[in-house]
Amino acid sequence: MEGRRISARYSSRRIVASKGGRRRRGGSSNGTLNHNSIVNKLQSREISPKPHRAFATTTAHQRFTTMRLVQEYDTHDRKFSSNSSITLPFLMKRSKLVEIVAAKNLVFALCHSGLCAAFSRDTNERICFLNVSPDEVIRSLFYNKNNDSLITVSVYASENFSSLKCRSTGIEYIRRGRPDDGFPLFESESLKWPGFVEFDDVNGKVLTYSAQDSVYKVFDLKNYTLLYSISDRHVQEIKISPGIMLLIFNRNSGHIPLQILSIEDGTVLKSFNHLLHRNKKVDFIEQFNEKLLVKQENENLQILDVRNAELTEISRTEFMTPSAFIFLYENQLFLTFRNRTVSVWNFRGELVTSFEDHLLWHPDCNTNNIYITSDQDLIISYCRADSDVQWLEGNGNAL
Numbered sequence: 001m002e003g004r005r006i007s008a009r010y011s012s013r014r015i016v017a018s019k020g021g022r023r024r025r026g027g028s029s030n031g032t033l034n035h036n037s038i039v040n041k042l043q044s045r046e047i048s049p050k051p052h053r054a055f056a057t058t059t060a061h062q063r064f065t066t067m068r069l070v071q072e073y074d075t076h077d078r079k080f081s082s083n084s085s086i087t088l089p090f091l092m093k094r095s096k097l098v099e100i101v102a103a104k105n106l107v108f109a110l111c112h113s114g115l116c117a118a119f120s121r122d123t124n125e126r127i128c129f130l131n132v133s134p135d136e137v138i139r140s141l142f143y144n145k146n147n148d149s150l151i152t153v154s155v156y157a158s159e160n161f162s163s164l165k166c167r168s169t170g171i172e173y174i175r176r177g178r179p180d181d182g183f184p185l186f187e188s189e190s191l192k193w194p195g196f197v198e199f200d201d202v203n204g205k206v207l208t209y210s211a212q213d214s215v216y217k218v219f220d221l222k223n224y225t226l227l228y229s230i231s232d233r234h235v236q237e238i239k240i241s242p243g244i245m246l247l248i249f250n251r252n253s254g255h256i257p258l259q260i261l262s263i264e265d266g267t268v269l270k271s272f273n274h275l276l277h278r279n280k281k282v283d284f285i286e287q288f289n290e291k292l293l294v295k296q297e298n299e300n301l302q303i304l305d306v307r308n309a310e311l312t313e314i315s316r317t318e319f320m321t322p323s324a325f326i327f328l329y330e331n332q333l334f335l336t337f338r339n340r341t342v343s344v345w346n347f348r349g350e351l352v353t354s355f356e357d358h359l360l361w362h363p364d365c366n367t368n369n370i371y372i373t374s375d376q377d378l379i380i381s382y383c384r385a386d387s388d389v390q391w392l393e394g395n396g397n398a399l
Contacts, residue, residue, distance in 0.1 A: 013140070013142060013198065013199045013201075014196050014197070014198035014199075014207075015139055015140045015153045015164060015196060015197055015198070016193070016194060016195075016196040017155070017162060017163060017164045017191055017192050017193040017194065017195050017196060018155065018161060018162060018193055071121075071124045073107065073109060073117075073119045073124075073126065074126075075094075075097070075109050075111055075115060075116075075117040075126075076094040088114075088134075088135055088137065088157060090113050090114075091113050091114060091115045091131065091137070093113060094111075095111045095112040095113040095115075096111065096112050097109055097110065097111055097112070098110055098111065098112050099140065099141050101141045101142075101143050101150070102143075103143040103145075103148075103150060103171055104148070104171055104175075105120060105121045105122050105175075106118055106119065106120060106121065106127070106171060106174060106175060107119045107121060108130070108141055108150065110138055110140070110141055113137075114131070114136070114137030114138050114139065114154075114155075115129065115131060115138070116129065116130040116131060116138045116141065116152065117129050117130070118130060118174050118179075120175070127174065127175065127177050128174065128177045128178075128179055129179070130150075130152055130169070130174070130179045131154075132167075132179050132180050132182070133154075133156065135156050135157035135158055136154050136155075136156055137154060137155050137156070137157070137161060138152050138153070138154045139153050139154060139155055139164070140152075140153045141153075142199045144168070144199075144221060145201070146204060146221050146222040147168075147170075147222060147223070148170065148171050148172070149168045149169060149170050149171060149182075150168070150169050150171060150174060151166055151167065151168050151185065151199065152166070152167050152169070152182075153165070153166050153197060154166075154167065162192050162193055163190070163191055163192045163195075164191035164192075164195065164196070164197055165184065165191075166184065166185040166186050166197060167182045167183070167184055167185065168182055168183055168184075168185050168224070169181065169182030169183075170182070185224055186206075186208055186219070186224070189208050189210050189217065190210045190211075190212040190213075191208065191209075191210065192211060192212065193211065194209075194211050195208070195209050195210055195211040195212070196208070196209050197209075198240070199221065200221070200240050200263075201221075202242050203240065203242065203243065203263045204220065204221040204222060205218055205219065205220065205221055205227070205240075205263060206218070206219040206220075206221055206224070207219075207238065207240065207245075209238075213231075214231065214232070214233045214235075215229055215230070215231045216229065216230040216231075216235065216238055217229045217230075218230075218263070218266065227264075227265070227266075228265060228266040230247070230261075230266065232247075232249075234249045234250050234257075235247055235248070235249055236248050236249060236250050236251075237285075239285070239286060239287045240263065241287045241288060241289060242289070242329065243262070243263055243264075244260050244261065244262065244263055244269065244287070244289075245260070245261045245262075245263050246258060246259070246260055246261075246285075246287040246292070247259040247260075247261060248285055251276060251282065253278055254275060254276060254278055255273040255274060255275050255276055256273065256274050256276055256282070256285070257271070257272075257273055258271070258272055258273070258274055258285075258292070259271045260287075260306065270306060272306065274292070274294060274304065276294075276296060277296055277299055280296045280297045280298065280299060281296065281297045282294070282295070282296055282297075283295040283296060283297055283321040284321065286325060286327075288327050288329075288334060288347070289329075290305055290306050290307050291303055291304070291305060291306075291347050292304040292305075292306055293334075295319075295321055298316060299316055300313040300314060300315055300316050300319070301313065301314040301316070301319040301349075303347055303349060312347070312348060312349045313349065314345075314349040318351065319336075319345075320338060321338070322336035322337050322338040323337055323338060323339075324336075324337040325337075326370065326372065328372070328376045329376075330375070330376040331376050332346065332347065333345065333346055333347075333352060334347075335379075337360070337370075340359045340360040340361075340362070341354065341355070341358075341359070341360070342354070342355050342358055342360065342379070342381070343355075358381070358383055359383055360381060360382065360383055361382045361383055362382070
């Protein structure tokens with residue numbers, strides 16, 4: 001989707017301003033486990049080096065055998081369409097969902113058109129629409145658990161849909177049907193393309209980039225106070241990891257300058273140069289704790305340990321540039337998504353597992369369609385297979 005960038009690092013989310021039935025496995029037909037299956041799973045739990053994780057993984061399918069449809073919600077409202085003060089006709093038309101966010105007893109559904117509705121799980125009714133301006137198009141949602149609020153990121157027809165505006169609304173106000181009681185965020189920032197705002201739930205920070213003056217700013221996610229700024233026109237990109245940020249500067253002919261900063265106060269922890277092949281573009285640079293992943297066009301993937309400069313490479317024939325990453329910090333692994341396939345790698349350069357029977361519905365996966373449990377032992381994704389959704393699990397070393 002043009003202009004929509006969702007970061008694939010843990011639960012950090014970046015929004016960039018724009019330019020102008022189910023397969024059964026391992027159980028009986030009535031959803032109960034047979035005797036041999038129970039024995040095998042218990043045996044696996046006892047002899048596994050990670051018994052808790054192994055048992056949870058092998059019983060993953062049974063955890064969902066009782067799932068049933070409880071309630072359906074509909075964001076489309078003919079009464080709203082005919083009587084609303086909304087001035088944008090496309091907001092009144094039915095469109096597909098692009099985000100679903102659950103917070104407390106509320107469910108928020110954001111449509112591709114930019115219309116966003118809030119539903120109550122207690123009454124199973126729609127409470128309100130979150131579009132508080134007649135020309136507002138909501139681009140993304142973020143639930144801020146630090147202060148129990150919902151942040152909406154929007155663009156407006158009056159500004160040619162080119163500048164991001166953020167708004168924070170308390171969950172309690174939404175529950176009462178009063179979305180107008182929210183307040184704007186980062187009003188001092190010019191978030192026109194290619195500016196962006198990125199919400200980092202792990203570190204409790206917000207990163208903004210104002211392209212107008214080439215300034216990055218870091219805010220506290222609890223109270224939205226400014227912590228520090230980074231003003232350097234040579235900074236090409238910033239990557240966020242737990243506790244640190246990686247600054248990627250404009251490349252020179254044979255290397256690219258890099259800095260690692262403390263996420264808390266912006267202190268420079270390490271500065272170094274990474275050698276590059278001349279005249280070849282950089283496909284990506286990603287940071288995972290002390291590991292730096294660098295891939296150039298038609299070259300091997302390099303995994304650099306920034307502590308001791310130890311370098312590991314994965315052959316370009318084995319590792320092809322993916323469209324998205326998800327880092328599994330609990331397992332010290334990372335997932336790659338390419339076309340419709342999912343692969344799991346470790347930082348020794350080894351392919352841990354690939355899901356050969358798992359074909360994602362969308363090519364060039366957007367990680368909005370991927371959910372990983374907090375224990376990182378289960379992936380839920382939208383797939384093209386015998387049924388639309390499959391439940392995937394690893395085999396001990398996978399997830």
